[in-house]
Amino acid sequence: MDSWCWKGSCLQTECVTMQRRIGEIVAEMEVPLHCRTEFSTQQALVRSLGLQKPVVVQSMYIFKQPHIGGEASSHQDATFLYTEPLGRVLGVWIALEDATLENGCLWFIPGSHTSGVERRMVRAPAGSVTGLNFLGSEPARDDSLFVPTPVQRGALILIHGEVVHKSEANLSDRSRHAYTFHLMEASGTTWSPENWLQPTAELPFPPLYT
Numbered sequence: 001m002d003s004w005c006w007k008g009s010c011l012q013t014e015c016v017t018m019q020r021r022i023g024e025i026v027a028e029m030e031v032p033l034h035c036r037t038e039f040s041t042q043q044a045l046v047r048s049l050g051l052q053k054p055v056v057v058q059s060m061y062i063f064k065q066p067h068i069g070g071e072a073s074s075h076q077d078a079t080f081l082y083t084e085p086l087g088r089v090l091g092v093w094i095a096l097e098d099a100t101l102e103n104g105c106l107w108f109i110p111g112s113h114t115s116g117v118e119r120r121m122v123r124a125p126a127g128s129v130t131g132l133n134f135l136g137s138e139p140a141r142d143d144s145l146f147v148p149t150p151v152q153r154g155a156l157i158l159i160h161g162e163v164v165h166k167s168e169a170n171l172s173d174r175s176r177h178a179y180t181f182h183l184m185e186a187s188g189t190t191w192s193p194e195n196w197l198q199p200t201a202e203l204p205f206p207p208l209y210t
């Protein structure tokens, strides 16, 4: 019998076919310049922060469309991007459109980056149906602790890997597009082998500095 894929929502063979098709689509995509993690300004910024060997571990284009754009529930990025020691992951979040209270700007809990990581998402043992497990749990956090960060198009927000942050659903008429990528200071850092995302020989984490 064919085995079930992540979340049990498709067969392994269907999943492989979908992955292949996604690969073809991505290969054909013309990636707009603002979605490339190689701007000299980004490099200069990260250099000025003193990072020696930053590598790009992931990047995301987040659409948050009018009326249907969902929330990003409160989280720490290190839950998914865990390193030893901690404090080596940095998010670079760029507003491609104004991010407002109405269309789902980011919210942060000031000082929350100093208390470690509450929850970790780890790879489940081979053969498990879910593929992923969570260690620990995301504590209920009082809404009043969060500070909103509305910004204009073009603004760049640096996100400490352990700071607690979230964004609300977009119930407004205006989209909130953002491009975000996460860096790891690779010098003296161990990327957890339990993270869902792993570099491979074909797709290593690319260095930010060229």
Ligand SMILES: O=C(O)CCC(=O)C(=O)O
Residues within 6 Å of the ligand: 062, 072, 077, 091, 093, 159, 165, 166, 167, 178, 180, 181
């Ligand atoms: O843009 C969002 O709503 C969430 C982004 C985020 O969590 C991140 O970039 O780490």
Ligand SMILES: [Fe+2]
Residues within 6 Å of the ligand: 075, 076, 077, 091, 165
């Ligand atoms: Fe995040």
